[in-house]
Amino acid sequence: MTEKAYSLPELGWRHFFQQQLTLEELETTTPVRVFGINRHLIDGVGEAGRQQFALPHAWLQYSVQELPTVGDWVLIDQEGQPLRLLERTSLFKRMASGHEVRVQLMAANVDTLFIVSSCNQEFSLSRLERYLALALDAGVEPVVVLTKADLVEDVEGFCAQARTLRPGLMIEAVNAKETKVIDVLRPWCTTGQTVALVGSSGVGKSTLVNALSSAAVQDVGATRDKDAKGRHTTTARSLHLLPGGGLLLDSPGMRELQLSDCEEGVASLFEEIEAVARNCRFNDCQHLGEAGCAVAAAAERDELDPRRLTNYLKLKAEQKRADETMVEKRRKDKNFGKMCKRVMSAKKKERE
Ligand SMILES: Nc1nc2c(ncn2[C@@H]2O[C@H](COP(=O)(O)OP(=O)(O)OP(=O)(O)O)[C@@H](O)[C@H]2O)c(=O)[nH]1
Numbered sequence: 001m002t003e004k005a006y007s008l009p010e011l012g013w014r015h016f017f018q019q020q021l022t023l024e025e026l027e028t029t030t031p032v033r034v035f036g037i038n039r040h041l042i043d044g045v046g047e048a049g050r051q052q053f054a055l056p057h058a059w060l061q062y063s064v065q066e067l068p069t070v071g072d073w074v075l076i077d078q079e080g081q082p083l084r085l086l087e088r089t090s091l092f093k094r095m096a097s098g099h100e101v102r103v104q105l106m107a108a109n110v111d112t113l114f115i116v117s118s119c120n121q122e123f124s125l126s127r128l129e130r131y132l133a134l135a136l137d138a139g140v141e142p143v144v145v146l147t148k149a150d151l152v153e154d155v156e157g158f159c160a161q162a163r164t165l166r167p168g169l170m171i172e173a174v175n176a177k178e179t180k181v182i183d184v185l186r187p188w189c190t191t192g193q194t195v196a197l198v199g200s201s202g203v204g205k206s207t208l209v210n211a212l213s214s215a216a217v218q219d220v221g222a223t224r225d226k227d228a229k230g231r232h233t234t235t236a237r238s239l240h241l242l243p244g245g246g247l248l249l250d251s252p253g254m255r256e257l258q259l260s261d262c263e264e265g266v267a268s269l270f271e272e273i274e275a276v277a278r279n280c281r282f283n284d285c286q287h288l289g290e291a292g293c294a295v296a297a298a299a300e301r302d303e304l305d306p307r308r309l310t311n312y313l314k315l316k317a318e319q320k321r322a323d324e325t326m327v328e329k330r331r332k333d334k335n336f337g338k339m340c341k342r343v344m345s346a347k348k349k350e351r352e
């Protein structure tokens with residue numbers, strides 16, 4: 001088996017991360033990029049190849065946001081123990097599904113998000129806006145990839161509509177089944193660049209992933225004989241090195257990301273509405289019929305696009321619901337904590 005080593009820049013290392021290291025850390029630590037996580041076991045790749053390590057016990061007390069996720073950079077000391085997590089350039093998070101209300105980290109240090117949609121009835125400006133808000137909130141450059149361009153006459157019509165969503169928005173119409181698609185997307189998949197994809201079911205995400213990865217997808221874990229012992233602990237590795245030099249992040253759930261806590265993304269995407277809203281009489285105006293609402297007045301004068309305004313209000317309402325559930329959850333947790341303390345101290349008194 002061939003042994004292929006990767007340089008740090010090939011793994012996505014750059015000045016932003018380097019400058020976070022102290023002089024001592026520069027000498028005594030090595031950075032490792034997180035390729036996959038399986039419970040408390042981290043699967044990383046650094047200059048020395050693949051490296052597996054467990055989360056230090058002390059880290060289990062950290063908040064979710066302080067723990068490593070796929071795409072993160074972790075500093076490893078000379079004993080191979082993780083020392084600390086480096087600050088991220090971008091972060092995708094979502095509300096975990098199910099009864100539990102908590103934030104879940106999806107991916108870190110992604111450079112480009114391919115927002116995949118098709119040139120057919122699936123195409124929806126409001127859905128694209130939802131994903132754009134997500135990308136902007138995470139701090140990631142969005143690129144709209146319109147698949148199935150081979151199946152329609154009026155491709156330009158779809159592109160023109162998408163172009164209205166945000167000034168300077170990158171849009172590429174493709175046939176995802178053609179190998180040529182790689183050339184169109186390559187500018188975002190150069191050495192050290194990390195890309196991820198989102199989009200509805202059936203739009204061609206897997207087709208694109210396959211095209212980008214081609215047959216020659218580099219599975220770093222399997223290429224190192226030296227680390228063969230680690231191979232039996234199969235982890236769901238979800239960062240892949242692409243043959244063209246970039247990295248593709250394909251962790252479970254990432255492709256169907258739901259909007260969670262991304263108020264800033266919504267605000268940034270709907271700048272024209274936010275600008276008007278600053279003139280509402282009340283600071284906390286919901287723009288739902290309050291007196292002195294500048295947004296309603298502007299809509300009345302036809303100064304705001306009705307579809308965008310509707311979608312803006314819808315996304316804001318979703319944010320608010322998510323926030324309220326979080327607040328409610330925190331309140332319950334607090335009460336539960338207090339109750340536990342009461343029970344414990346009562347028991348202690350009993351024993352005394
Ligand atoms: N003609 C044409 N067909 C496409 C194109 N992109 C995808 N398809 C087809 O559309 C179908 C769905 O593509 P997938 O790649 O499985 O879609 P997906 O986004 O991964 O779907 P989920 O896994 O369900 O989320 C497949 O039959 C593809 O061959 C395209 O650009 N042109």
Ligand SMILES: [Mg+2]
Pocket residue numbers: 205206207
């Ligand atoms: Mg798929």
Ligand SMILES: [Zn+2]
Pocket residue numbers: 277280281285286287288290292293294295296
């Ligand atoms: Zn208002």
